[in-house]
Amino acid sequence: xxxxxxxxxxxxxxxxxxxxxxxxxxxxxxxxxxxxxxxxxxxxxxxxxxxxxxxxxxxxxxxxxxxxxxxxxxxxxxxxxxxxxxxxxxxxxxxxxxxxxxxxxxxxxxxxxxxxxxxxxxxxxxxxxxxxxxxxxxxxxxxxxxxxxxxxxxxxxxxxxxxxxxxxxxxxxxxxxxxxxxxxxxxxxxxxxxxxxxxxxxxxxxxxxxxxxxxxxxxxxxxxxxxxxxxxxxxxxxxxxxxxxxxxxxxxxxxxxxxxxxxxxxxxxxxxxxxxxxxxxxxxxxxxxxxxxxxxxxxxxxxxxxxxxxxxxxxxxxxxxxxxxxxxxxxxxxxxxxxxxxxxxxxxxxxxxxxxxxxxxxxxxxxxxxxxxxxxxxxxxxxxxxxxxxxxx
Amino acid sequence: xxxxxxxxxxxxxxxxxxxxxxxxxxxxxxxxxxxxxxxxxxxxxxxxxxxxxxxxxxxxxxxxxxxxxxxxxxxxxxxxxxxxxxxxxxxxxxxxxxxxxxxxxxxxxxxxxxxxxxxxxxxxxxxxxxxxxxxxxxxxxxxxxxxxxxxxxxxxxxxxxxxxxxxxxxxxxxxxxxxxxxxxxxxxxxxxxxxxxxxxxxxxxxxxxxxxxxxxxxxxxxxxxxxxxxxxxxxxxxxxxxxxxxxxxxxxxxxxxxxxxxxxxxxxxxxxxxxxxxxxxxxxxxxxxxxxxxxxxxxxxxxxxxxxxxxxxxxxxxxxxxxxxxxxxxxxxxxxxxxxxxxxxxxxxxxxxxxxxxxxxxxxxxxxxxxxxxxxxxxxxxxxxxxxxxxxxxxxxxxxxxxxxxxxxxxxxxxxxxxxxxxxxxxxxxxxxxxxxxxxxxxxxxxxxxxxxxxxxxxxxxxxxxxxxxxxxxxxxxxxxxxxxxxxxxxxxxxxxxxxxxxxxxxxxxxxxxxxxxxx
Numbered sequence: 032x033x034x035x036x037x038x039x040x041x042x043x044x045x046x047x048x049x050x051x052x053x054x055x056x057x058x059x060x061x062x063x064x065x066x067x068x069x070x071x072x073x074x075x076x077x078x079x080x081x082x083x084x085x086x087x088x089x090x091x092x093x094x095x096x097x098x099x100x101x102x103x104x105x106x107x108x109x110x111x112x113x114x115x116x117x118x119x120x121x122x123x124x125x126x127x128x129x130x131x132x133x134x135x136x137x138x139x140x141x142x143x144x145x146x147x148x149x150x151x152x153x154x155x156x157x158x159x160x161x162x163x164x165x166x167x168x169x170x171x172x173x174x175x176x177x178x179x180x181x182x183x184x185x186x187x188x189x190x191x192x193x194x195x196x197x198x199x200x201x202x203x204x205x206x207x208x209x210x211x212x213x214x215x216x217x218x219x220x221x222x223x224x225x226x227x228x229x230x231x232x233x234x235x236x237x238x239x240x241x242x243x244x245x246x247x248x249x250x251x252x253x254x255x256x257x258x259x260x261x262x263x264x265x266x267x268x269x270x271x272x273x274x275x276x277x278x279x280x281x282x283x284x285x286x287x288x289x290x291x292x293x294x295x296x297x298x299x300x301x302x303x304x305x306x307x308x309x310x311x312x313x314x315x316x317x318x319x320x321x322x323x324x325x326x327x328x329x330x331x332x333x334x335x336x337x338x339x340x341x342x343x344x345x346x347x348x349x350x351x352x353x354x355x356x357x358x359x360x361x362x363x364x365x366x367x368x369x370x371x372x373x374x375x376x377x378x379x380x381x382x383x384x385x386x387x388x389x390x391x392x393x394x395x396x397x398x399x400x401x402x403x404x405x406x407x408x409x410x411x412x413x414x415x416x417x418x419x420x421x422x423x424x
Numbered sequence: 425x426x427x428x429x430x431x432x433x434x435x436x437x438x439x440x441x442x443x444x445x446x447x448x449x450x451x452x453x454x455x456x457x458x459x460x461x462x463x464x465x466x467x468x469x470x471x472x473x474x475x476x477x478x479x480x481x482x483x484x485x486x487x488x489x490x491x492x493x494x495x496x497x498x499x500x501x502x503x504x505x506x507x508x509x510x511x512x513x514x515x516x517x518x519x520x521x522x523x524x525x526x527x528x529x530x531x532x533x534x535x536x537x538x539x540x541x542x543x544x545x546x547x548x549x550x551x552x553x554x555x556x557x558x559x560x561x562x563x564x565x566x567x568x569x570x571x572x573x574x575x576x577x578x579x580x581x582x583x584x585x586x587x588x589x590x591x592x593x594x595x596x597x598x599x600x601x602x603x604x605x606x607x608x609x610x611x612x613x614x615x616x617x618x619x620x621x622x623x624x625x626x627x628x629x630x631x632x633x634x635x636x637x638x639x640x641x642x643x644x645x646x647x648x649x650x651x652x653x654x655x656x657x658x659x660x661x662x663x664x665x666x667x668x669x670x671x672x673x674x675x676x677x678x679x680x681x682x683x684x685x686x687x688x689x690x691x692x693x694x695x696x697x698x699x700x701x702x703x704x705x706x707x708x709x710x711x712x713x714x715x716x717x718x719x720x721x722x723x724x725x726x727x728x729x730x731x732x733x734x735x736x737x738x739x740x741x742x743x744x745x746x747x748x749x750x751x752x753x754x755x756x757x758x759x760x761x762x763x764x765x766x767x768x769x770x771x772x773x774x775x776x777x778x779x780x781x782x783x784x785x786x787x788x789x790x791x792x793x794x795x796x797x798x799x800x801x802x803x804x805x806x807x808x809x810x811x812x813x814x815x816x817x818x819x820x821x822x823x824x825x826x827x828x829x830x831x832x833x834x835x836x837x838x839x840x841x842x843x844x845x846x847x848x849x850x851x852x853x854x855x856x857x858x859x860x861x862x863x864x865x866x867x868x869x870x871x872x873x874x875x876x877x878x879x880x881x882x883x884x885x886x887x888x889x890x891x892x893x894x895x896x897x898x899x900x901x902x903x904x905x906x907x908x909x910x911x912x913x914x915x916x917x918x919x920x921x922x923x924x925x926x927x928x929x930x931x932x933x934x935x936x937x938x939x940x941x942x943x944x
Contacts, residue, residue: 046850069851071822072915101850104913158911159685162875196911359684 038113038183041098047155049099051114056092067099105194106154113183129193137201137225142166144353145365150175152184161197163359169203185218192222201225213244220248232262233269238279259283265291270310277321284324287314315350329355343368371415379412427575428924440935445574452934465591468634479608481661487520489660493635498528499596504626505535510672522551533557534625535828558828568824570941576926582787582834585628598633600626605640609658610651614773616642618670621763622780623652630657641667674765681715685875692873694723699894710739710802713764721745747771787834789931802838808859813866813881816859823920836868847874847908855905862937
């Protein structure tokens, strides 16, 4: 095994990250060199942290070089750990205290109108992600991380889950395509991730495997919280199997990834989306049949807010509950346009009023005008009002 | 002579000298407390008969003009940064002085830019004794390291004209660049080969200097109209091949940010202005260059269109984004102190409602009121703020001088002064217990807007009341600071020496704070 381990990034335009070069030596103790523009302010703290971490891993002699661009402790700790684990085998994990906000669980049917993708190995984008108030943030270990950075990204994502306040946003992680994705679970399940996105999902068996691995980790660590699953359907086969996929335990929704899906079909993704109409409708249908949410693909032109709006309106009309986003500025457009219209709100209010009235009078049957109202209709109306209230925030 | 001496604690609790570069100065006494009890500067009285009878004041070279002005040791030479980083003349003035063996000059620029780095060799050789003017880039660094023979003296744009008119600074020779001039010295910055915009920073110099030289590369037949410098104030005219590079007035801060954090800050500023009721038909507001300010202007534009409002007047320095408002009928007037791009220059030339203003009109504290006061809202950037709403825009948290004051202090007189900043940058908290350098007293800062929330100065109970049910993230500044400290950690205090290298003057001429030498 090599005796020099590296991890992280450093350069003129790279902020909030650092690059670690760690060389194990035979003697001379711990030599720590810090290059940082914030050295005057945080130099002592950073060196103390590095020392504590190396001691935790029982490293007695090493040359550690930290080239820092203003990174926070959780990043520095993750980078040192990744560099070290490239040169030594250890099961130990250097964990900073988890912030109390990040131990909550989320409800199965909470709003998932927007989920913001964050490249898992780019700390700069994660630190402020929560202030944009998406319904969920996704720390991505899959496509946005280069193959040779997957390892350090998993450690960074683990630390991010523990240290960064996302202000009530649902904490999601997109793992790698299975089977590699199963290994990613070790890095996220013990750290209160709320939801795991499973990419390129084609069968219920794949999700069963994910559930099994999660159960194993929970048992080993004595964890009692639930972790939801959101499979991403990205192939023709996945679309065909979508109903059975949606029925797997802990699945709260079906999502669709159109880039891969259209490639699988042998066609191109267009703005009108004719080529994916069937798949999107099928996803919505399967999701509704399994009583889970239907969540649309991302819209990738971050500068065209009008096109995004049209996309959201089409998506809503097809029956989707939400979609992915890749830039914080998309969130408001998505929330605004997924929100119920005035007419929808008015109708929902009437239904809920009728229901409340019937309940007060002790009537078994709810009716509005000449129409009978079923419980699912009331539930849907309540949801519309809730969504309307939320949008107005 | 010591650079700075007789230190006292001023009313803001800052240790400041009362002797600076051999002149006695008054420590800051509090906002609106100091009233000068003397009359202002006295002017050299010229006579028309002393000037060429045909009105032709053209001199073949800058050197000859400087000699005719009587350039000698110890003089004060003023120049202007209208070309910003494309300034070609200031350096030449001091190269000529060096060639003539002149020493101990005081350079009194309206601001220095990285292109003025060659001045360092003149500081080292003693041609320039010290610089009084906004310092940034390499010169700011040079001064921060304590290398300058005299004290740096930082004044706002308004403070600079005040210091001239009060007689604190007597200009021996003003060298004014103009993109067009006639032979008698009428000049402007909007015509000619290399137009750059208004000349407002130079008007006071032309009036008060003993001698004024206009340097241009485009000579037009009399009259050069509209003139912003009137030939009546001009002693000599010099024609050169190129007077400046207008492409370099476009700084990196004239593009709208695509940083989501900054966009959010800009949006919160506009939302705050709307929620507080400041946004109304006929609103006057100011926003400068810088990615966040530009985005703010765009958000204001959207709001005005939605509400069917129109701005009565915008105050620059502006960019093409303000010009768009003017040309689309969303603003009646722009007062232009400084052009940040060439669209502004074009608009100044073509549109009578785009008005080149001079610093006396816009910012001077000893004017009988000024334009900044007429602004309903003003949005500014800053390097640091503190829990008492004090603001710093000249030094970074390590104490190093990196920016000029510009109009920052002068804008504090606006009806609602908003500082728009990220709550931390590269792990360094922007919200501090105490700003490293005090540039604006907290009692004048009304609102601090960050990506994590909006803090209203407790003194502005009206704004607090107006926005309390707005749904905006209004927060106590201590609470916000605590959150930022949780994210970043608490930084160690900067290591500053006890050697003063520069002072920051308040708009009334008193000394607000001292900038200390940076170790290393």
